[in-house]
Amino acid sequence: MINELDIILETSSKIFSKYITHELRYDFNNNPSLMKLWTDIEEQGLTKIIVKEEFLGSALPFTSILPVIQMSAKMGVPLPFTETIICNYLFSELNLEPPTGMITFALDTQNIKISNNKISGDLLSVPYLNLTNKIILVQEIDGVKHFIFIENKNGSLKNKKNFLSEPRFDLNIKDCEILNIQKLSLDINFNHIGSIVRSAQMVGSMEKVINLSIDYCSQRVQFGRSLSKFQAIQHQISEMAVELAASNAALSSLKITNKTMPKLDDIAILKIRTGIAAGKLIAISHQVHGAMGFTKEYELSYFTKNLNSWRNDFGNESYWQNILGKNFLEKTNLSLWEYLTN
Amino acid sequence: MSQFNFPSIQETKELSDLRLEVRMFLSKAIQNNEFKPSPDAWVFSADPEFSKKIGAQGWLGMSFPKKYGGHERTALERYIVTEELLASGAPVAAHWIADRQSGSQILRFGTEEQKKLIIPKITCGECYFAIGMSEPDSGSDLASVKTKATKINDGWNLEGRKIWSTGAHLSNYMIVLARTSPALKDNRHEGLSQFLVDLSLPNISINGIEDMTGQKHFNETLFDNVILKKDALLGEEGKGWSQVVGELALERSGPERFLSHFTLLDAFIGEFRNVLLKSGSNLIGKIIAELQTLRRMSFSVASMLQNSQSPETQAAFVKELGNKFEKTMVESLRELSDIIPLHQWPSLLQNLFEDATLRIPSNSLRGGTTEIMKGIIARQLGLR
Numbered sequence: 177m178i179n180e181l182d183i184i185l186e187t188s189s190k191i192f193s194k195y196i197t198h199e200l201r202y203d204f205n206n207n208p209s210l211m212k213l214w215t216d217i218e219e220q221g222l223t224k225i226i227v228k229e230e231f232l233g234s235a236l237p238f239t240s241i242l243p244v245i246q247m248s249a250k251m252g253v254p255l256p257f258t259e260t261i262i263c264n265y266l267f268s269e270l271n272l273e274p275p276t277g278m279i280t281f282a283l284d285t286q287n288i289k290i291s292n293n294k295i296s297g298d299l300l301s302v303p304y305l306n307l308t309n310k311i312i313l314v315q316e317i318d319g320v321k322h323f324i325f326i327e328n329k330n331g332s333l334k335n336k337k338n339f340l341s342e343p344r345f346d347l348n349i350k351d352c353e354i355l356n357i358q359k360l361s362l363d364i365n366f367n368h369i370g371s372i373v374r375s376a377q378m379v380g381s382m383e384k385v386i387n388l389s390i391d392y393c394s395q396r397v398q399f400g401r402s403l404s405k406f407q408a409i410q411h412q413i414s415e416m417a418v419e420l421a422a423s424n425a426a427l428s429s430l431k432i433t434n435k436t437m438p439k440l441d442d443i444a445i446l447k448i449r450t451g452i453a454a455g456k457l458i459a460i461s462h463q464v465h466g467a468m469g470f471t472k473e474y475e476l477s478y479f480t481k482n483l484n485s486w487r488n489d490f491g492n493e494s495y496w497q498n499i500l501g502k503n504f505l506e507k508t509n510l511s512l513w514e515y516l517t518n
Numbered sequence: 519m520s521q522f523n524f525p526s527i528q529e530t531k532e533l534s535d536l537r538l539e540v541r542m543f544l545s546k547a548i549q550n551n552e553f554k555p556s557p558d559a560w561v562f563s564a565d566p567e568f569s570k571k572i573g574a575q576g577w578l579g580m581s582f583p584k585k586y587g588g589h590e591r592t593a594l595e596r597y598i599v600t601e602e603l604l605a606s607g608a609p610v611a612a613h614w615i616a617d618r619q620s621g622s623q624i625l626r627f628g629t630e631e632q633k634k635l636i637i638p639k640i641t642c643g644e645c646y647f648a649i650g651m652s653e654p655d656s657g658s659d660l661a662s663v664k665t666k667a668t669k670i671n672d673g674w675n676l677e678g679r680k681i682w683s684t685g686a687h688l689s690n691y692m693i694v695l696a697r698t699s700p701a702l703k704d705n706r707h708e709g710l711s712q713f714l715v716d717l718s719l720p721n722i723s724i725n726g727i728e729d730m731t732g733q734k735h736f737n738e739t740l741f742d743n744v745i746l747k748k749d750a751l752l753g754e755e756g757k758g759w760s761q762v763v764g765e766l767a768l769e770r771s772g773p774e775r776f777l778s779h780f781t782l783l784d785a786f787i788g789e790f791r792n793v794l795l796k797s798g799s800n801l802i803g804k805i806i807a808e809l810q811t812l813r814r815m816s817f818s819v820a821s822m823l824q825n826s827q828s829p830e831t832q833a834a835f836v837k838e839l840g841n842k843f844e845k846t847m848v849e850s851l852r853e854l855s856d857i858i859p860l861h862q863w864p865s866l867l868q869n870l871f872e873d874a875t876l877r878i879p880s881n882s883l884r885g886g887t888t889e890i891m892k893g894i895i896a897r898q899l900g901l902r
Binding site: 444445452493501 | 526529784799801810812814839891893901
């Protein structure tokens with residue numbers, strides 16, 4: 177299994193680096209290279225690593241996808257790669273054949289009405305609707321979470337103008353046909369899955385942000401020496417490294433729980449720890465880059481904008497801190513030490 | 519950047535059983551009034567009788583070879599025991615340094631005679647060590663030490679001054695870093711050596727220094743032409759620097775870097791759990807996330823030590839992050855005093871809080887400052 181994963185990582189890295197340029201990241205309109213990149217990704221089965229064998233997937237356990245997602249974020253793949261992986265996984269877990277092509281998901285919904293197999297309402301913060309119209313949403317109906325699959329045909333799109341470097345949209349749909357609707361069992365928690373993959377993406381992006389900072393500070397000369405020779409700069413970059421190390425530790429503690437989905441606590445810890453780290457890295461990396469990091473032409477901001485967006489997806493630090501804190505405090509028969517060492 | 523990786527290590531059933539065994543022993547000791555849980559106990563709370571009891575349980579020198587009285591258990595097992603001792607606030611200061619770093623240093627570099635003489639006493643909890651690194655003029659700049667050992671007929675003449683040596687007044691030995699030949703122009707790390715110094719020898723004076731909390735745990739130790747036998751040299755002459763670097767990995771990566779004030783946190787939650795449920799879960803959640811991550815990192819470093827890797831950089835990560843965590847932890851508890859004013863806290867808790875507040879500045883000084891940790895990390899990143 178280890179070997180299989182190594183091969184997958186090597187393949188992914190080759191495919192990604194063959195096509196990706198910084199210009200491509202902001203070319204949202206079906207650029208031919210982008211489409212070729214996607215074809216290669218699909219042909220190599222990278223979107224089906226955790227899909228069951230009967231649907232032609234590699235059937236690896238859920239957590240084995242994390243290093244791949246981490247790498248795609250580190251290389252700044254401007255496609256709904258992670259989104260498609262997760263949607264395909266949901267299809268597969270529900271024993272449905274995943275569709276081909278890119279799929280995305282709605283982070284949230286509002287005013288949803290369903291009747292006669294048609295759905296209307298607002299889908300909020302949907303990534304990459306410029307590249308696909310296949311969407312999954314998770315909607316609570318009579319207290320039960322449902323998986324709903326639609327193809328947007330004539331909904332009205334609003335391009336979100338926020339800090340995102342990935343394209344995102346709010347979508348209003350009216351009487352859109354539901355292609356599939358299924359009850360979600362309790363062991364498939366969309367919010368948990370989303371938190372985990374966004375954290376893995378953050379770790380990947382943070383690696384890139386540190387590498388960029390080291391390279392920039394080593395090359396940029398001021399006051400007659402490179403910035404990296406100034407102790408003030410060295411300490412700032414060290415601080416980023418410390419935060420990345422902590423995030424890495426939180427992520428690798430998930431990677432070994434291969435059989436089932438990770439525990440609630442571990443997911444909370446991961447999302448909190450990477451969210452805190454991301455906040456620090458955004459601030460410090462821009463500080464050491466000076467004005468150059470503030471330009472669109474230079475790579476840094478693509479990654480820091482993604483970090484800003486991902487740390488807010490599926491519950492920010494506060495959201496998870498409350499859950500984690502309550503989860504412990506309510507277990508009044510356990511002392512903190514007993515809880516931590518349980 | 520493999521130094522950023524902290525492979526996840528699972529706590530096995532055997533380790534959890536050991537954990538419970540230690541925990542039961544400690545809670546019984548608390549019930550029998552053998553000790554009162556205290557903060558920062560690995561520095562401030564020394565009790566030789568208690569150290570002997572821990573030794574009798576087989577919990578000192580756990581990874582040392584059996585032929586020297588050790589127990590040949592793993593670094594992970596030792597980790598579990600140290601965590602439980604710290605979390606309970608047990609008085610472990612007497613043996614802490616000997617068990618953590620000096621014993622390993624002797625096993626790696628000492629003579630057969632030294633091992634036979636000293637290691638069994640460490641594992642019994644009867645032999646204590648102080649660290650002989652800092653000097654009045656050499657703190658963070660350790661390579662600048664001036665303490666000098668000069669070769670004489672059948673041994674060495676030691677001359678100099680060591681400072682901030684925690685527990686030296688209770689200790690049997692100090693491992694002293696001294697210059698045995700002048701520094702090379704382009705490499706100050708050459709010419710340093712480590713010495714195993716018996717503190718009962720003549721011409722050694724140990725003077726306590728009162729710290730800002732009013733306690734005397736650290737000392738200035740004066741070596742006024744102390745005559746050492748030939749075999750007091752620990753390891754190789756001139757290789758003291760690389761030996762010290764290895765010792766520091768043991769010193770910096772352990773759970774004392776983030777569990778020094780756990781007794782405060784535990785008592786605080788015990789007292790105010792209901793209030794926290796209403797309005798403090800956010801804060802407690804953050805503390806849990808940070809603390810649990812640190813535990814995993816430190817446990818991971820223990821497994822690296824077990825596998826004979828040299829995790830100096832990872833140790834710096836743990837220390838830096840752990841120090842920062844404890845400072846913010848104490849500060850966040852203080853912030854909750856808007857709900858429950860400090861003067862309304864039970865007096866025991868107030869005492870713990872005041873102790874922590876006063877002692878916390880030393881966290882990021884002892885064992886290497888924040889600035890030194892960041893420097894180590896920056897070097898690994900290729901920045902210096």
